Amino acid sequence: MSQSLINTAGLTEDQRMMREGVLDLLSRHLPWEKVRKMDEAREFPHEAYNALAEAGYLGLFYPEELGGMGGTYKDIAVFLETLGYYYTGIAQAVTTSAIYAGMHVAKFGSPELKQEIIPKIISGQAKLALGMSEPGTGSDVAGIKTSAVRDGDDYVINGSKVWITCAHVADYIVAIVKTDTQARHNGISTILVPTKTPGVTIRPLSMLGRRTTHANEVFFDNVRVPAGNLFGGEGQAWKNIMKALGLERLGLAAISSGHCFKITEYARDYARDRIQFGKPISQFQVIQHKLADMMIMSETARQMTYRVADLLDSGFPVVQEASIAKIVATENNFKCADIGMQIMGGAGYSNEYDMQMFFRDSRVGPIGGGTSEIQRNIIAKQMDL
Secondary structure: OOOOOOOOOOOHHHHHHHHHHHHHHHHHOOOOOHHHHHHOOOOOHHHHHHHHHOHHHHHHHOHHHEEEOOOOOOHHHHHHHHHHHHHHHHHHHHHHHHHHHHHHHHEEEEEEHHHHHHHHHHOOOOOHHHEEOEOEOOOHHHHHEEEEEEEEOOEEEEEEEEEOHHHHOOHHHEEEHHOOOOOOOOHEEEEEEEEOOEEEEEEEEHHHHHHHHEEEEEEEEEEEEHHHHEOOOOHHHHHHHHOOOOOOHHHHHHHHHHHHHHHHHEEEEEEOEEEEEEEEEEEHHHHHHHHHHHHHHHHHHHHHHHHHHHHHHHOOHHHHHHHHHHHHHHHHHHHHHHHHHHHHHOOOOOOOOHHHHHHHHHHOOOOOOOOHHHHHHHHHHHHHO
């Protein structure tokens, strides 16, 4: 691919070096022709994931006392934007383990649990998945039905989860469960479940996009885990989930921001090569304006993402800003893919080209990690509406 459209002005020297290092590593361990094959085979990118872990990048998310590098939120944003730019599947693989599931352990786990689990995540020895959504409760987290009942020194878990990303490769599931079935928000707790525990069944789901890191159904049938695996306080999961959302939404926005640039570059390069009426279609103003709109959307997504990172690094709460960034970045991501497909015409709609994969992979953004509608509800509440 020709010259990148991402401007690295404003990044520190370390951040620029990290970006170059990550792209170099991925080009070696996840070459692009392999991505297409893995997408079709629905194969998890183990080699690239392990290479990122071995190079120490998964330590970026965690403090030094847990064996991490203690990266800033801006560092994390740059890292995830780079992964999203290269391939959203590897970005989703990393964030599922390191942020969506692993960060619950890092923030709210007992000292023993942290010391046991976090170094394993950093080294790539353990992958985690977050088990939250259920067949009857997607956005309504407080309405979950999966129960964890105390029995002596154990909890016994029964119920099911759905849309659980990367559960098929996870060693542990951070499961959101009901410890008080009569309560809503105050009845939910967080418990760590090793996936090899008897009674845990994981069934892959066939998804439209992000096929290498697809979703799964998870079933718990009298699953018995030690009481010490419940962490963050019984009935405290809702409050803890709320505390973790800023970083989660930053991650989702960063991945989508990077993907916007990738799509824009791909469409630009195609337009330069595609000859119609005796000249490249990139010389027609109608195509130039479409590409300019894609560039505007890419840069806007990026600026929203970095704004959230800057606020988090300064210690400010980011409820409204994180929701805005998540909406803008994920919706712009899909719009870029849609316009890119239109620029490419029949080629964009063909499986011979990558645009159809970008289109499929981008569509989950406004759905996963809190839908755009839920984000707008949050913004409305912040506006006192």
